[in-house]
Amino acid sequence: MESGVGVRECIEDYLGAIYRLRVAPESPLPLSALGEYFGFSPVSIHEMVQKLSQQGWIHYYPYRGVTLNARGEAVALALLRRHRLWERFLTDMLDVPWAEAHEIAGTLEHAAPESVTERLSALLGDPVSCPHGVPIPPSKRTYIDTCLRQAPLGARGRVTRIAPESGDILRDVQGWGLLPGRQITVVEKHEADIIVQVEERLVSIPVESANVIWIEVL
């Protein structure tokens, strides 16, 4: 089973995007979501999806969307792992700002082979158990997370991921102190925002942002 080595960069990007954008592994991701994410035309997305399906990376359910098959998911997970590790390297060792690191990691994740990334993981102290940073898939996801928007009142949890990610939301999340790994408690839920407690501090999160913040309820 491939893990991303030698897989065409463009294919990796699509598989990674499907992984990041999907709501649940089984529910098909509409092609329109991919189009919006990449900023490509529906026709181009459709072309690529056909190719990915023919080459056996995804399941394509016309008029409904796509899901990753085992092969595609393996590549997406490996990609995400490389992405996270480079992100941590950039922030922890090179002091690159978090939001910027995300973008740069997006190119490094393709450039560095698995072997290098694994050595990098060791250099960083194998951050699987995640001291402060981003959850890094070891080879399978080890937690089940819930969207903050859906989290019940009073829920206590750990921020697992920001998905789908974008430079802007990352900046907000950093400002709120909601980086992955942080412990939070949902203290109030309103129409337009959700109030969470982050280390003695109360923060108001707009619902649109709460839609992309995921927590593991503890």
Add this chain to the structure above:
Amino acid sequence: MESGVGVRECIEDYLGAIYRLRVAPESPLPLSALGEYFGFSPVSIHEMVQKLSQQGWIHYYPYRGVTLNARGEAVALALLRRHRLWERFLTDMLDVPWAEAHEIAGTLEHAAPESVTERLSALLGDPVSCPHGVPIPPSKRTYIDTCLRQAPLGARGRVTRIAPESGDILRDVQGWGLLPGRQITVVEKHEADIIVQVEERLVSIPVESANVIWIEVL
């Protein structure tokens, strides 16, 4: 003046190759050398050279070869700097074997922006003065080097670079203890080989290898 940021990867590769392969900055590098280096057809090389010339990266002297102009040289130098720094990171911090590091650095040098590479330089202790490793161009070359093949008998010098580089020669060079930075003395010159002294040890270098080892005569 550009320094490699935003310059098309392929263009950077050509400019870098011209820099590495050239014998002297002024003497045109024949297109056949580029063809051999990349393994591309003469026609393809010619096409690319025309493009590089039109876009103002190089001087093209038909039937003679190419030289870098100031703009092209700046990009090549920045590329080489990024290459060297990633190489050092890979070998020094990730314990990747030298020969392998060269290849991997060849992809990282394109992926990481200048800013990251500069922070990387700081992390590595700004290896401009080069403790043991590879000479890293700061922004201009600060040494004048001679091909070992041409070095006079009895010359004492410091290995500056292996150029043109390839996985195979790097392995040999590593075995001989002739990594860049090492002090050597030319003790004998024969038809087929050159005997150099490297830290108490005498090593016989075949002339073909001596052709790609460069030293700064001290």
Add this chain to the structure above:
DNA sequence: TAAAGTTATAAGGTATACCTTATAAAAAGA
């Protein structure tokens, strides 16, 4: 159920960077 909105697909086009084959021009060697 019919209209409106999505999604699919066909057809044709773009740019990049490579390829081959064939011919022309220049340089190098006998």
Add this chain to the structure above:
DNA sequence: TCTTTTTATAAGGTATACCTTATAACTTTA
């Protein structure tokens, strides 16, 4: 000088991944 070799250039082709326009098929909503 003449031939051989090298270098240049023209012509046509490939693959990838994007584009637009137009039409067809399906889904959703009124």
